[in-house]
Amino acid sequence: MPRARSSAAPAGAEAARVAVAPASAPARAQPSPAQKALHKLGLVRDIDLALHLPLRYEDETRITPIRNARDGDSVQIEGTVVACEVQLRPRRQLLVTVEDETGSCELRFFSFYPSHQKTMAVGARLRVRGEIKGGFWGRQMLHPAFRLAGGELPAALTPVYPTVAQLPQAYLRRAVAGALLRVDLSDTLPPDADPPVHHFHDQNGVQRLWNLREALSFLHHPTPDVALATLQDHSHPAWQRLKAEELLAQQLSQLQSKRERARLRAPVLRAGGSAGAPLHEQLLAVLPFALTGAQRRVGEEIARDIARPVPMHRLLQGDVGSGKTVVAALAAAVCIDAGWQCALMAPTEILAEQHFAKLIGWLEPLLAARGQRVAWLVGGQKKKERAAMLALIASGEATLVVGTHAVIQDSVQFRNLALAVIDEQHRFGVAQRLALRQKLADHGMEPHLLMMSATPIPRTLAMSYYADLDVSTIDELPPGRTPIVTKLIADSRKDEVIGRIGAQVAAGRQVYWVCPLIEESEALDLSNATATHADLSEALPGVMVGLLHSRMPGAEKKAVMDLFKSAQMGVLVSTTVIEVGVDVPNASLMVIEHAERFGLSQLHQLRGRVGRGAAASACVLLYSTNDSGRLGETARDRLKAMAETNDGFEIARRDLEIRGPGEFLGARQSGDALLRFADLATDTLLLDWAREQAVAMLDRHPALAERHVQRWLGGKSDYLKA
Structure with a gap:
């Protein structure tokens, strides 16, 4: 089929008609399928469209003489139709031959309409683009794009955007071009905040950095002389500018979150709130094994955190079988001893039950002696059993609550939740982690949060996605584990x-x-x-x-x-x-x-x-x-x-290389991969710059920082804080 081709830079008036209506626009007719498709892609604001970058480019800026086109090249040719016929064997197909001054090329179509034959009638002058096949015995294109020749050639490469059904490229191109005309792309970086990216020479020969508008305009419509490899591997200075700004937005959001948390209050949890030996010491006495040095070290880090009036936000990572559950049990014991409730969540019933069995064995006899209970809460419980558990939790008689996602449902009312432990945290959706933190809102406080993961987080990932998180690592396996x-x-x-x-x-x-x-x-x-x-x-x-x-x-x-x-x-x-x-x-x-x-x-x-x-x-x-x-x-x-x-940290490093950070962290569960352009494996220099710059911007240019975060993240910044 012929494909409509928009010009490289359509008129703003036409683009404005097709772009998404601004939120403040008056009520109007039902959105078209294409507008619904834009929303499906998350292209709601002008800036979303401006940041929707091409997957690849087509070069319609030049005509290649047929004789010069080599096998495998994607080229645009222009010639006159000298033959056009429908063949029925070996299968029904339309064969069209075009000639220019240097040679001829056969166009072959297995699916076609009468309108195609009409457009490509003998004598018509066509502009055709596709991949050349063959050489010595004659050149051929299979299902090329074509249109009648005429009009000036575009000055820039034609973008091909990621899209969905119901959203043609021509429509998307007009929408993006219109958004680029309207959107405010004024600089949000302070004058002294030059990112470490390559400079270029402008028309006056002055060496300077790309600004955001220049970078985006170029990436949507690159000039034909650009090295395509630098666009594909994102090493072009225009790409580098985008990556620097994206990483800065992410670091600003994380740092804002960390500072906000520092202003929040959390219960102060210190052991020894009741008569007799502290509960965590009683627990250590009944354990059938001695703690490893690494377990003791991270246990002390957690104890220091929860003894402060600021909410803990700590990731406890350790390889499979390194003994994270017992560290969590010791933190729970300190919390309960201080007169508060603790919740432990796991992603599956089997894992929750595994924790439950261990914790019951270790803690229930100690809690029973104090008249306290352990509650069990999962989705498939019988109504009567669930009601009994909810009553125990609401009254505060259940000081430890173990379960699945059921723990954070609205119907679960804690009397005073002070510590939430989330196991295999990357398996939980971000919204679920946010919900858990609301459970102490009535007290004007937030619970301490301990997240556990047997999927160790590589350093660059921790610096980026967990910039507002403290990380404790159990880097020692208990004795007796066989390789x-x-x-x-x-x-x-x-x-x-x-x-x-x-x-x-x-x-x-x-x-x-x-x-x-x-x-x-x-x-x-x-x-x-x-x-x-x-x-x-x-x-x-x-x-x-x-x-x-x-x-x-x-x-x-x-x-x-x-x-x-x-x-x-x-x-x-x-x-x-x-x-x-x-x-x-x-x-x-x-x-x-x-x-x-x-x-x-x-x-x-x-x-x-x-x-x-x-x-x-x-x-x-x-x-x-x-x-x-x-x-x-x-x-x-x-x-x-x-x-x-067998090293979990090496496995994690390679997994990050293969899959990328969004999938590695379960960011898909929030509906968004949180980094679209930057690559944590290769952009460490930009990440270091963004971390340093975020501190300076929040301290000296808070208004610019806020504008920068809104531009890049919009409503997604909450997900970075979970």
């Missing part, structure tokens, strides 16, 4: 793996078999896991093979887990619900099917479910290849990293 051997095996050798499982079970060991989650279809997940369960049950006669998946009722899940924990069940087939928190020391082998579909940190989490006892442990990553018998590059990088290291 895990990781093997990559193609799924064509699945029978060998099943034979290995039989040998492990015969030796009294237990095995996990993990099936991938297929996000598009829960039904597919289920049939996949069910089929695997049936195959293993048949291949391992006399072995109890269990099945665990997300659609099972809570009671059924618990029954399956109890059989596995008690070693009656030899093999557990599961979707990723066992990813975190399940602790069965006798399990020594994990098989992860379709390992190429998992993220790196998820694979590392799963692997951490074995190696918890004294037996030698292994993790088998079963991968399937594509039709050519090869793995995709990203999948190969992931699996290679898993085989090469």
Whole structure:
């Protein structure tokens, strides 16, 4: 089909008609499908459109003689139609031949309309753009863009924008161009705040920096002489300017948040609020193990934080199995001892139950002696049980509340929540973390917040996304953990793996078999896991093979887990619900099917479910290849990293390189990747500048700082504060 092509810079009046109506505009007719599509892309304000940058560019600024076009080149040619016919064999197609003074080129269309034949009738002069195929035997283009020749060639490259259905490129180009004419792009950087980006020479030969308007205008319509590689890899000075401004907005928002929190009040939590030995000392006395040096160190950091009247905002990170739960239990003990409530949230019922079992074992006898309770709150509870728990929480009799997202629902009224512990914090949506912090608003205070993660945060990520967060790291594993051997095996050798499982079970060991989650279809997940369960049950006669998946009722899940924990069940087939928190020391082998579909940190989490006892442990990553018998590059990088290291910090670093920060942090759950242009792996110099500049701007230019944050983040700044 011919594609309408807008000029590089359409008239402002026309663009203004198609751009999104400003919020203050009077009520008008229902928005068109294209306007709805703009909103779907988040293009609501003029600045949103101005910052909606092209994915790539098409060069319509020059005509290439047909003779000079080489195989594989994307070019624009201009010529006269000398033949136009519909062929029916081997399939129906429209063949058009155009000639210029240097040669001829055949245009081939498998889908076409009568209007195409009319436009490309013999004798018509056409301007055609597409990829040239062939050489010696004649040149050809398949489904090129075309229009009648005539009119001046554009002076700049034509942008191709990211879009959605119902939003044609021509419409989007006009909307963006109109927004660029209207939007206020006056400088928000102080005069002395030059970012460390390349200078350029202006028309007068003076060396200076790109400003924001120049950078955006250039990136929407680059001149044909630009090196396209610098636009694609974002190294062009115009790109660098945008990245610097984006990182500055993020750092300003984080710093504002940190300063706001410093003005907020939180309960002062010090041990020894009751008669007798402090609760945390009683807990240490009953633990069946001694704390590692790293656990003691981070425990002291947390205790110092919660003893201050400013809300703690701390991330406790440590590798799988490093003992974060006991550190959280000690903080909870200090909180309860001071006369306040503590809540512990986990992303899944199984993980919440795992914490619950440990905390019950450690703390409940100590709390019962003081007339206090531990409450359990999850989504699938019976109405009567839930009502009883809500009453315990509201009265303050339950001093420790453990559960899933159910803990932060509006119906849950705490008497005096002072400490909230969130496990696997990257699995929670940002809005959920914000809701938890509102639970003490009636007291004019905010709870202390301790977030735990077994996915260590690389340094650049912590500097950027967690600029307002203190980080404690448990960098030492408890003694007795056995190293895990990781093997990559193609799924064509699945029978060998099943034979290995039989040998492990015969030796009294237990095995996990993990099936991938297929996000598009829960039904597919289920049939996949069910089929695997049936195959293993048949291949391992006399072995109890269990099945665990997300659609099972809570009671059924618990029954399956109890059989596995008690070693009656030899093999557990599961979707990723066992990813975190399940602790069965006798399990020594994990098989992860379709390992190429998992993220790196998820694979590392799963692997951490074995190696918890004294037996030698292994993790088998079963991968399937594509039709050519090869793995995709990203999948190969992931699996290679898993085989090469057990170090969670190295895994996290590589995961960040492969996936990027938005997905790594669960930013998708907020609906927005929080950095669109900057790359934390390569833009460390700009990040250092932004961190330093944010302090100076907030202190000396607060009005500019506010304008800068509003321009870049709008309403998203709240998400950065969670």
